[in-house]
Amino acid sequence: MEKIYLDHAATSPMHPDVIQTMSDVMTETFGNPSSIHSFGRVAHEKLETAREVIAKSLAVKPHEIIFNSGGTEGDNTAIMETALARQAGGKHLITTKIEHPAVLKTMRYLETLGFEVTFLDVDEQGHLRLDQFDAALRDDTILVSIMYGNNETGNLMPIKEIGERLADHPAYFHTDAVQAYGNQTIRPQELGIDLLSISAHKINGPKGVGFLYKRDGVDLPPLLHGGEQEEKRRAGTENLAGICGLAKAVQLLTPTERAKRAADYQTFTATILTALKENEIEFSVNGDLEQKLPHVLNLRFNGIINDLLLMKLDLKGVAVSTGSACTAGTVDPSHVLEALYGKSSPAIKESLRISFGLGNTQAQIERFSETLVTVIKELKKN
The missing domain is CATH 3.40.640.10 (Type I PLP-dependent aspartate aminotransferase-like (Major domain))
Structure with missing residues (x-):
């Protein structure tokens, strides 16, 4: 795999x-x-x-x-x-x-x-x-x-x-x-x-x-x-x-290479969002899709605990994150999402960060999207 x-x-x-x-x-x-x-x-x-x-x-x-x-x-x-x-x-x-x-x-x-x-x-x-x-x-x-x-x-x-x-x-x-x-x-x-x-x-x-x-x-x-x-x-x-x-x-990272990566990341983002919509997965975007860095995508999945989602994806060979690497491994919630929504918002425990880079391909993103949908459906069922 x-x-x-x-x-x-x-x-x-x-x-x-x-x-x-x-x-x-x-x-x-x-x-x-x-x-x-x-x-x-x-x-x-x-x-x-x-x-x-x-x-x-x-x-x-x-x-x-x-x-x-x-x-x-x-x-x-x-x-x-x-x-x-x-x-x-x-x-x-x-x-x-x-x-x-x-x-x-x-x-x-x-x-x-x-x-x-x-x-x-x-x-x-x-x-x-x-x-x-x-x-x-x-x-x-x-x-x-x-x-x-x-x-x-x-x-x-x-x-x-x-x-x-x-x-x-x-x-x-x-x-x-x-x-x-x-x-x-x-x-x-x-x-x-x-x-x-x-x-x-x-x-x-x-x-x-x-x-x-x-x-x-x-x-x-x-x-x-x-x-x-x-x-x-x-x-x-x-x-x-x-x-x-x-x-x-x-x-x-020449201007040409940066432009190519930005275009690829936009395609990756569209692929993931389309797969979620077509499979009627309830989600929302954290942040502003129109004014953001091209390689970062932060999504909330209503009712799905992000730690459990991350673990299930990891078992299937997919590495994503629930927030900053400098706070990973701790029980501290995302201070960024707390700033957006307030400390009591369920969004803080239901959000996942996906970030693209060197080596990622469209085929990988399509397989990731399928895996993400499958895992969320399994978690919803349980």
């Missing part, structure tokens, strides 16, 4: 070309990029070439890219160091209730240090109301952190509109773009973004590597102290193989 992986929002398989690139680097370029001898110079050249590739993908300067261990470190650096470095100008921060835990828990920690955080609500479709943002923005607001696209519903946030509102405001604007980078065209300078976090393993790169975009002019102390790597902005010997793997993954 061929297994079907539909949890790419949690992590994605590494592209074979990425694996080959990393293998070559580990075999041939073991020097420390900070060393001044020939081995170090070769490693340093590869490091800077990767930086140029990634900077080009965002249309920013290579100097503005800081390599790190991934999205969590990027989020923590952007939020913690902005708060601590700028608190003389104010101690107010703004975020939303549907952020990744790397943002939410960092914000909660800052509250214990005396900072005030406004957690903005979203409506039942997962949209952030800009009038609520306007009401929350204050003279003493020093940071706004709002994700580019939600990891559970796929909803796209109004990043451009928020950037415009902050154009003449001293607050820094950070976005966790971990789910969006690779399928959206992101231009931080055009959008007014000051800080942006990315993880390689969401775009068919390796785990444990990513980067933080930091606009020139944004003055932040490093989160990690030690050596003088990354121009003294992030201590620790760079993970050269991982960084080169990240750069290769970025190169593979």
Whole structure:
């Protein structure tokens, strides 16, 4: 039985070309990029070439890219160091209730240090109301952190509109773009973004590597102290193989490839929804189908407990999710769905996240749709 992986929002398989690139680097370029001898110079050249590739993908300067261990470190650096470095100008921060835990828990920690955080609500479709943002923005607001696209519903946030509102405001604007980078065209300078976090393993790169975009002019102390790597902005010997793997993954996601994947994912979504409707399965979509990341689909099946549904699908060789991988394995309900519907809504226990990516085919989606319908009918019968 061929297994079907539909949890790419949690992590994605590494592209074979990425694996080959990393293998070559580990075999041939073991020097420390900070060393001044020939081995170090070769490693340093590869490091800077990767930086140029990634900077080009965002249309920013290579100097503005800081390599790190991934999205969590990027989020923590952007939020913690902005708060601590700028608190003389104010101690107010703004975020939303549907952020990744790397943002939410960092914000909660800052509250214990005396900072005030406004957690903005979203409506039942997962949209952030800009009038609520306007009401929350204050003279003493020093940071706004709002994700580019939600990891559970796929909803796209109004990043451009928020950037415009902050154009003449001293607050820094950070976005966790971990789910969006690779399928959206992101231009931080055009959008007014000051800080942006990315993880390689969401775009068919390796785990444990990513980067933080930091606009020139944004003055932040490093989160990690030690050596003088990354121009003294992030201590620790760079993970050269991982960084080169990240750069290769970025190169593979050409505009043509992104457009093809987006079209495929739209077809996959239509296939699943059509199968459910034709078989008269009672369901609803969590989030907004018209304003979301193409690879994420979150569905509610009325009366079906999602943990049981996930287990039944897993036994049939299908991998999906009930929410963020960072909260999987716990009994905590989805904080994203709680924000949409309220903590007492049955939708929280009846929802499933399906996410597409490299290796998925139309034949797989058709078999998944048939399996999903069969399992739901069995559960309804029982």
